[in-house]
Amino acid sequence: MKAILTVIGKDKVGIIAHVSQELMAENINILDVSQTIMGTNFTMMMMIDLAGVSSSFSEVQEKLNGLGEKLAVKISVQREEIFNTMHKL
Known part of the structure; x- marks a missing residue:
């Protein structure tokens, strides 16, 4: 199953490293970023x-939500089909 992960927050050192490590x-394989x-x-x-x-x-x-709390950012994960349906024009 594919999913879309989003991270939003104030920039600081280590966000990408911590998310990738988790x-x-x-x-979980990263297909695109x-x-x-x-x-x-x-x-x-x-x-x-x-x-x-x-x-x-x-x-x-x-x-991932717990990691987001530790990093003081918002991490969201949605199944790809739900994400695509929500963002159709």
Whole structure:
């Protein structure tokens, strides 16, 4: 299953490293990534593949939400099909 992960918050050292490390720990593959810094704001969007994950989707969401709280950023994960449906014109 593919999903879209977004990270939004104030820029600081280590956001990408911490998120990538958590994904690696969960055996989640990063398929594509885009990130930018606008002033002091950090934004990142990743397409990820959860095919190798043994945890449930909700468990992955909970872990990433917890990481977001530690980093003081908002981390969201949505299944690709839901993300695409929500963003159709």
